[in-house]
Amino acid sequence: MKTLNLIALSVLSLSTFANTLGGYSVSEESLCHGFPKAQLETPEGTCVGIVATQEDGLKRPRRILALPGGDFIITDMTGWVANKGIVWRFNPTSNTLSKIFTGIDHAHGLALGPDGLVYFGSKAQIFSFDPTQELPQKRTVLSGLPTAGNHPLTHFIFDEEGNLLVNVGAPSDQCLDEKDRPQYPCPESEGKNPEAVIRKYSKSSGYQSYEVIAKGLRNSMALAIEPLTGQLYQGENGMDFKELETPLEEINLITKGKHYGWPYCYEDGLLNPKYKRTFFNRRVPKIDCSVYESPVAHLPAHSAPLDMMFYQGDMFEELNGKLVVSLHGYRETGHRIVSLDLNEQLIPSGETRKELVTNWSGKNGLTPKGSPVGMTVAKDGAIWFVEDKNKTIMVFAKGSQAGQNNQTTQTQISYKDLTHEQAEEFSFLNKAILKKSCTSCHGQMAGDDESVFNTLIDDGFIKPGNKEESSLHFRILNNENGNQMPLGGKPVDTELTNKLGLFIDALKTP
Ligand code: HEC
Structure with a gap:
């Protein structure tokens, strides 16, 4: 339009x-x-x-x-x-x-x-x-x-x-x-x-x-x-x-x-x-x-x-x-x-x-x-x-097709690319946020740190370096559209949400 x-x-x-x-x-x-x-x-x-x-x-x-x-x-x-x-x-x-x-x-x-x-x-x-x-x-x-x-x-x-x-x-x-x-x-x-x-x-x-x-x-x-x-x-x-x-x-x-x-x-x-x-x-x-x-x-x-x-x-x-x-x-x-x-x-x-x-x-x-x-x-x-x-x-x-869209996707970050500190921080967030408030409905967010992290990246919930575009983060924030997660549940503690935001912002695609 x-x-x-x-x-x-x-x-x-x-x-x-x-x-x-x-x-x-x-x-x-x-x-x-x-x-x-x-x-x-x-x-x-x-x-x-x-x-x-x-x-x-x-x-x-x-x-x-x-x-x-x-x-x-x-x-x-x-x-x-x-x-x-x-x-x-x-x-x-x-x-x-x-x-x-x-x-x-x-x-x-x-x-x-x-x-x-x-x-x-x-x-x-x-x-x-x-x-x-x-x-x-x-x-x-x-x-x-x-x-x-x-x-x-x-x-x-x-x-x-x-x-x-x-x-x-x-x-x-x-x-x-x-x-x-x-x-x-x-x-x-x-x-x-x-x-x-x-x-x-x-x-x-x-x-x-x-x-x-x-x-x-x-x-x-x-x-x-x-x-x-x-x-x-x-x-x-x-x-x-x-x-x-x-x-x-x-x-x-x-x-x-x-x-x-x-x-x-x-x-x-x-x-x-x-x-x-x-x-x-x-x-x-x-x-x-x-x-x-x-x-x-x-x-x-x-x-x-x-x-x-x-x-x-x-x-x-x-x-x-x-x-x-x-x-x-x-x-x-x-x-x-x-x-x-x-x-x-x-x-x-x-x-x-x-x-x-x-x-x-x-x-x-x-x-x-x-x-x-x-x-x-x-x-x-x-x-x-x-x-x-x-x-x-x-x-x-x-109509004529879109131009050849052959650019390969950038190599994605995976759990193995995390520093020791990042891995520890993720382990903490996995327990404190996902396990506690999310996995009851989102089964794919459940599991050991490595598989959960890789799934969050593969499924696009985390965009490395960008918390604003990471639905894992923005869906936890309060917003006027009522999209806030956990759906119908107790909101995630603000301090934890901030930690998640900092963690995502610090991630770099290799
Ligand atoms: C009571 C069930 C329930 C809980 C608990 C829950 N969710 Fe959800 N979630 C849903 C449903 C249903 C949808 C699909 C509807 C929608 O997108 O609003 C959804 C959608 C989402 C989406 C969008 C998925 C997509 O397709 O892009 C994200 C991201 C998300 N949830 C994150 C979370 C996080 C993070 C938590 C924990 C803090 C959480 N959810 C807890 C039920 C739940």
């Missing part, structure tokens, strides 16, 4: 990249679909343009919707804080982003209704408004969605009959009790008002009554209907095991009345180790995983599918009908957009995964680490998407 000010033309001759936009290096003459081109890897003849950034006011955009008239609606949750979300409208003709609603509690889900109204989610509720009105009023469609625990964000789609399919995420990661013991049956998923389900609110009831159509789904942030078969698919964000390779994320074909296994079983009939009956673990019976539905396709572990759609549009013939998935995860396998081919039965197949937008791990100041979330297809077939951490709206379109 920003026109690039070329402050000093002479700089251009020295460097191809004249400016940064939303953390991406861009140059005046290099555009994609009319927007500054991001230096990302995409298939030949395609590119990514940067449409809007935090300079335009975006804070944590999560979903985007193309309106039939050509404008876009964006929901922006702002942060993990109540009543601060924004619903935006972007007009690509005038290149303007304007606010429609503010003060929305965890603004999230977004879809076009069968009545032409725009539906958007907030904590526990879904609203609608008429996008053709100049000053739209919002109307409550339904309220009372469960919000306990880890998954307060509302996500939904419409089915072909106009019913609303709503994700009700699991309140906890594995349904363990306060002593970390398994609970069988899990009260969260099997109770009278089960969570970890997809609910169907019928259009005929004015979205007032619902039935549970599938159970045992931990968090269905990606839902899509295959248009030829009418079948519903779910992208499962699997349990937070500490291991890097497991559990694989899943694409599930949703069949009415089925149970997909959470929290007992995952992937193709694997038993969650916590639910294994042993001499010491007699609280659970022997669980037969074969009674639970297996996924139709796998995605890499911890890749975090946060949106998906069956592409239909004129721009990318090669993508027609395929399943396009945004992977949000910050681990190696995440932060990219991929497509899956369908097999002869029109079922997505995990073996045919292709990368559409990648090489997005944060490179030499050329690009930040990607964080794609919601996607939508514009009238011309271009795929527009939002990133929540980099706070951008971007477009994936036909």
Whole structure:
């Protein structure tokens, strides 16, 4: 959205990249679909343009919707804080982003209704408004969605009959009790008002009554209907095991009345180790995983599918009908957009995964680490998407690819490069901060000093020499967006936080 000010033309001759936009290096003459081109890897003849950034006011955009008239609606949750979300409208003709609603509690889900109204989610509720009105009023469609625990964000789609399919995420990661013991049956998923389900609110009831159509789904942030078969698919964000390779994320074909296994079983009939009956673990019976539905396709572990759609549009013939998935995860396998081919039965197949937008791990100041979330297809077939951490709206379109982005990443610092004093200081911080306040939710931050330090570097939580850009540090600081860690817990002592800042600032890349 920003026109690039070329402050000093002479700089251009020295460097191809004249400016940064939303953390991406861009140059005046290099555009994609009319927007500054991001230096990302995409298939030949395609590119990514940067449409809007935090300079335009975006804070944590999560979903985007193309309106039939050509404008876009964006929901922006702002942060993990109540009543601060924004619903935006972007007009690509005038290149303007304007606010429609503010003060929305965890603004999230977004879809076009069968009545032409725009539906958007907030904590526990879904609203609608008429996008053709100049000053739209919002109307409550339904309220009372469960919000306990880890998954307060509302996500939904419409089915072909106009019913609303709503994700009700699991309140906890594995349904363990306060002593970390398994609970069988899990009260969260099997109770009278089960969570970890997809609910169907019928259009005929004015979205007032619902039935549970599938159970045992931990968090269905990606839902899509295959248009030829009418079948519903779910992208499962699997349990937070500490291991890097497991559990694989899943694409599930949703069949009415089925149970997909959470929290007992995952992937193709694997038993969650916590639910294994042993001499010491007699609280659970022997669980037969074969009674639970297996996924139709796998995605890499911890890749975090946060949106998906069956592409239909004129721009990318090669993508027609395929399943396009945004992977949000910050681990190696995440932060990219991929497509899956369908097999002869029109079922997505995990073996045919292709990368559409990648090489997005944060490179030499050329690009930040990607964080794609919601996607939508514009009238011309271009795929527009939002990133929540980099706070951008971007477009994936036909155009000449970004220049060869072959600079190798600088050699990273690793635990072995630390001085004796630094190693001792890290050992102290590891115990005093991470072990005490963070590892209960962030399993990857747990372990011996060496492995924890290397993970923090590899996963980009620590940027050596720069505490301001190190999320490990800035997420501990108090800030107005309510992003402060530990989530919902007692803030970390200021003195310890300062120590962590000093430790990070003193790190030097070898
Ligand atoms: C009660 C659970 C919980 C605890 C405890 C917790 N976190 Fe988090 N953390 C989360 C959740 C959920 C997210 C993802 C949502 C978000 O980014 O706000 C998150 C996200 C983060 C992120 C951003 C991750 C990314 O993808 O870039 C960082 C950094 C982080 N936490 C650091 C910490 C640190 C440091 C501590 C300890 C001081 C901590 N967290 C304690 C739940 C927790």
